[in-house]
Amino acid sequence: MNLPARQLTIEPLTREAFAPFGDVIDKEVSEYFMINNGSTRRYHRMADVDVTEGGGEPIISIFQATPLEYPLPIKMMERHPLGSQAFIPLLGNPYLILVAPKGDTPDPSKLRAFLSNGRQGVNYHKGVWHHPVLALTDSDQFLIVDRAGPGNNCDEVFFSDDINVELALDSLAQQEDQRIVSTAS
C-alpha cells in the first residue's frame, strides 16, 4: 500500500530563514549608497563569490529552465563542494528553492523549501545541498554566478524511494502568489 507522500512546507524566502544555506540577494531589504553622481544606487556586496578553492575561477552563465511536474517527488539533491552558486532571476517570476544543511549526505528530514517572489536571488554557500533549479514558469531565465575549474564540483545523492517526500504547489494557493499555481499546474 502506497502511503501518501510527506509534503514539504514552502516557506517565504527571507535572509534570516535562509542564512544556514546561503545569502538572499534582495535589494528590497538591502542598504545602498549612491554612485555615478547621484544617478545610481549601488546595493553593494550582497553576496560573496566563493569559487577559488582548487584553482577555480568565477564564471557567469544563464540558465533557461523548464518547470518540472508537480507534485514533485524529491528524488535527489546535489552540492558544489568547491564553490558557491548564485541564481538571480532575470524575468521576475517566482521560483522554488529546496535545500538541506551541509554534511556528508543530504538529510531528508532536514529538507527546507522556500519560495522566491521573483525579485529575490539566492547564493548557495559552498557544500550546501540543494535541488537543481526549480522554475515555475516556462523558459524562465536565471543569471548564474558559480565556478569553473579543475576537480569535481558537483556531488549528487539519489534518495531511496522510501523517503516519500514531495513538493506540492497547493500550499502556495493560500499565499498572495496565487498566479503561481495557474502558471505551473
Ligand SMILES: NC(=O)N[C@@H](O)C(=O)O
Ligand atoms: N548543474 C548545474 O550547473 N546546475 C545545478 O548546479 C543547479 O543547481 O541547478
Ligand code: NI
Ligand atoms: Ni547547483
